[in-house]
Amino acid sequence: MAQPLAGIRVVEIGQNIAGPYASEILSSLGAEVIKIERPGTGDDARGWGPPFWRGTATTFQAMNHGKKSIALDLRNACHVQWLRGRVVEADVFIQNMRPGSLQALGLGPGELCALNPRLIYCSLWAFGHKGPMQMAPGYEPMVQAFAGIFSINGPETGPPARVGMQVLDLGTGMWAALGCMAALLRRASTGQGCVVDTSLFETALTWLQVMMAGFQATGKQPQRHRSGNPNVVVFQALSTKDGEVVVAAANDRLFAKLARVAGRPEWASDPRFASNTLRVQHKDDLLAQLQAIFETRSSQDWTDALEQAGIPCAPIHDFRQVMDQPQTEAIGIFQNIPGMDLRIVGLPLSFDGTRPPVRHRAPHIGEHNQDMGIALADQPPGDSQ
Numbered sequence: 001m002a003q004p005l006a007g008i009r010v011v012e013i014g015q016n017i018a019g020p021y022a023s024e025i026l027s028s029l030g031a032e033v034i035k036i037e038r039p040g041t042g043d044d045a046r047g048w049g050p051p052f053w054r055g056t057a058t059t060f061q062a063m064n065h066g067k068k069s070i071a072l073d074l075r076n077a078c079h080v081q082w083l084r085g086r087v088v089e090a091d092v093f094i095q096n097m098r099p100g101s102l103q104a105l106g107l108g109p110g111e112l113c114a115l116n117p118r119l120i121y122c123s124l125w126a127f128g129h130k131g132p133m134q135m136a137p138g139y140e141p142m143v144q145a146f147a148g149i150f151s152i153n154g155p156e157t158g159p160p161a162r163v164g165m166q167v168l169d170l171g172t173g174m175w176a177a178l179g180c181m182a183a184l185l186r187r188a189s190t191g192q193g194c195v196v197d198t199s200l201f202e203t204a205l206t207w208l209q210v211m212m213a214g215f216q217a218t219g220k221q222p223q224r225h226r227s228g229n230p231n232v233v234v235f236q237a238l239s240t241k242d243g244e245v246v247v248a249a250a251n252d253r254l255f256a257k258l259a260r261v262a263g264r265p266e267w268a269s270d271p272r273f274a275s276n277t278l279r280v281q282h283k284d285d286l287l288a289q290l291q292a293i294f295e296t297r298s299s300q301d302w303t304d305a306l307e308q309a310g311i312p313c314a315p316i317h318d319f320r321q322v323m324d325q326p327q328t329e330a331i332g333i334f335q336n337i338p339g340m341d342l343r344i345v346g347l348p349l350s351f352d353g354t355r356p357p358v359r360h361r362a363p364h365i366g367e368h369n370q371d372m373g374i375a376l377a378d379q380p381p382g383d384s385q
Contacts, residue, residue, distance in 0.1 A: 003030025010092040016045050018124045019096030020063040021173030027066040028347045028356050039071045042365035053342050062344050064362035071366030088116050092180050096124035099135040109195045118193045120183040122176050125199035140169050147204030155226040168200040233279035243299040248312040257309045262293050337361045
């Protein structure tokens with residue numbers, strides 16, 4: 001299968017997760033990605049473990065497979081000049097370094113886009129490319145806190161909590177990749193590149209847009225719900241005799257079915273519960289009664305009964321249970337990194353029924369210096385893997 005971005009060249013100066021994930025998406029879609037790393041230690045994410053796999057953190061392996069690595073000392077003018085020469089040949093430049101650091105080296109968007117007017121220059125910021133916090137650094141948990149995600153996450157009676165996975169790093173990488181592809185599409189008709197900017201803060205506000213719309217309309221801070229939804233009832237986890245089951249009776253028709261399965265068919269016409277608006281108003285009363293009923297039977301009993309009635313539901317799985325699901329196996333999203341015996345999650349999309357493959361492992365630091373024409377005498381010290 002010809003990959004969609006075959007022939008596109010990307011230069012990445014990225015660290016940790018957000019920037020590398022943006023170029024990882026492009027790489028998985030067929031682009032050639034040259035990753036620029038500092039000599040010796042490389043991307044900080046190489047050391048973000050345990051767990052490690054063959055000496056490198058699994059975080060790095062997941063975010064950088066399929067790329068080439070060049071070790072450059074950007075304090076060395078010759079190495080900076082070599083990089084500028086590569087940018088002239090590139091289609092996309094992606095960076096998420098500390099704000100201002102690349103501009104100080106003459107590698108900002110103004111300088112590089114002047115060298116290559118067709119270049120897509122993409123920056124991933126913590127708080128945005130303008131404003132009083134433009135130059136502030138930031139990591140996932142602090143931006144989740146700053147943007148308000150903590151305030152709506154966690155149990156009703158407990159403290160605010162972060163979302164456990166890197167929802168902003170990965171989301172911002174995704175927006176960056178999408179922005180680059182849109183810019184490439186525009187360039188095909190105009191011949192001109194452009195500057196693409198995104199940030200963790202903007203991603204956070206985008207993920208919060210439904211709740212922000214409600215806040216704009218009411219001025220009320222959304223309440224936290226451990227597993228539920230403030231606008232839809234019944235739409236949450238319910239405890240059973242031996243675990244929990246998520247029940248998604250998201251409309252009046254499904255609620256009527258749930259009422260029958262629970263042995264309370266009269267709830268469908270009860271003036272407290274007959275519509276979603278009424279159920280939201282009387283949520284505590286309804287859930288207390290429903291919870292008492294669910295605790296009398298096992299999770300499997302409830303899952304079987306709900307599925308037979310056509311009510312969307314799901315048990316709460318841990319990672320092993322997810323891996324063991326026939327559905328997980330059927331979609332084939334887990335792929336082995338060639339030569340690594342490490343399974344990772346591939347891209348969540350397919351073309352003509354085929355998912356883009358993992359082409360090769362993440363590179364060692366400076367592994368491709370010689371391949372890219374950097375003379376050994378000029379090559380900075382890197383690792384010897």
